Structures are given as C-alpha cells and as structure tokens.
Amino acid sequence: MGTGTVRVAESTVLASIGAAAVVAAACIPVSAVEDGPVICPFRHLTGLPCPGCGLTRAFVYTMHGDFxxxxxxxxxxxxxxxxxxxxxxxxxxxxxxxxxxxxxxEAVTHPVVLLGVGVWMAYAIARMIVAG
Structure with missing residues (x-):
C-alpha cells in the first residue's frame, strides 16, 4: 500500500451497506413497495422467487413496524x-x-452462520416449491 492509502475491511463495507439499507427502508413509504414491479431477474426468468425475493418489502415493513x-x-x-x-x-x-x-x-465460517445459511436455503427452496 502506498502512503496515505486506507484499506477498508470487507466487514466495515458490509456493515455500512446494511446500515444504509436500514436507513433507506425507514425513509421509503410502505405504499412504494406494496404494488411495485418485480425487479428480480431470477423471478423474471423463472417465475419463481429467489432466496432474496421479498427482502426489500420486509425491510420497509419492519422499519415501519408492520412485522x-x-x-x-x-x-x-x-x-x-x-x-x-x-x-x-x-x-x-x-x-x-x-x-x-x-x-x-472467520465470521462467515462460524457454525451458527453456516446453520443460518442452511435454514435460509431450505426456506428458499420451500418457497420455490410452493410457488411452482
């Protein structure tokens, strides 16, 4: 690294993106996500929900208290x-x-994180089966 170069860790970038998404979700009105267009390329191609389909709406609903x-x-x-x-x-x-x-x-290889990812993928597969 050269003089004056700052190296930002991946975890800092990821935490910053997550914080920005939470702030954005709090600022977006619920009405803006209720009947919007489908923007997921996977869903457009297959007609099935991807593992992340619905997260934007879920973020907005959560930040507006509609759990x-x-x-x-x-x-x-x-x-x-x-x-x-x-x-x-x-x-x-x-x-x-x-x-x-x-x-x-190190964090992403922790057994609890790996279990969470496994449960998430099982949920995603179940959603695809139900939607299909």
Missing part, C-alpha cells in the same frame, strides 16, 4: 434488519475503541 407483513414478505426480513443494525453498532464500537474491524472470513 406481520414483514414476515409474510420474507420470513428472514426482520432478522436481517436486526443483523444489519447490530453489525453497524458493533463496527462503530470497535472503531471507537480502536479495535479495528472483525475478520469477515
């Missing part, structure tokens, strides 16, 4: 919102303490 609609849009939506907020807070605290970012590569 029933959020879970209906995507069962993992409220959980992902909480995960995004917690990640941003942890990243901010670590930065304030001078600890630096956490190692994303």
């Amino acid at each position: 029933s609609a959020a879970v209906t849009a995507h069962a993992f939506g409220p959980f992902v919102v909480v995960l995004a907020v917690v990640s941003a807070v942890v990243m901010g605290v670590r930065r304030a303490r001078g600890s630096g970012p956490f190692a994303l590569r």
Whole structure:
C-alpha cells in the first residue's frame, strides 16, 4: 500500500451497506413497495422467487413496524434488519475503541452462520416449491 492509502475491511463495507439499507427502508413509504414491479431477474426468468425475493418489502415493513407483513414478505426480513443494525453498532464500537474491524472470513465460517445459511436455503427452496 502506498502512503496515505486506507484499506477498508470487507466487514466495515458490509456493515455500512446494511446500515444504509436500514436507513433507506425507514425513509421509503410502505405504499412504494406494496404494488411495485418485480425487479428480480431470477423471478423474471423463472417465475419463481429467489432466496432474496421479498427482502426489500420486509425491510420497509419492519422499519415501519408492520412485522406481520414483514414476515409474510420474507420470513428472514426482520432478522436481517436486526443483523444489519447490530453489525453497524458493533463496527462503530470497535472503531471507537480502536479495535479495528472483525475478520469477515472467520465470521462467515462460524457454525451458527453456516446453520443460518442452511435454514435460509431450505426456506428458499420451500418457497420455490410452493410457488411452482
């Protein structure tokens, strides 16, 4: 790295994107996501929901306090919102303490994370079967 170059860890970027998505979801009115067009390329091609289909609506519903609609849009939506907020807070605290970012590569291979991804994929497959 050259002088004056700052290396930003992947975990910091990911936490920042998650925080931005939460803030955006709080600013978007619910009416804007209720009857909008389908923008998922996978769904356009196959007619089936992808593993992330419904997350935008779930984020918006969660940030506006409609948890029933959020879970209906995507069962993992409220959980992902909480995960995004917690990640941003942890990243901010670590930065304030001078600890630096956490190692994303180690975090994503943690057994709890791998179990969560497995459950998410099972949910996605079940949604495809029901929709198909």
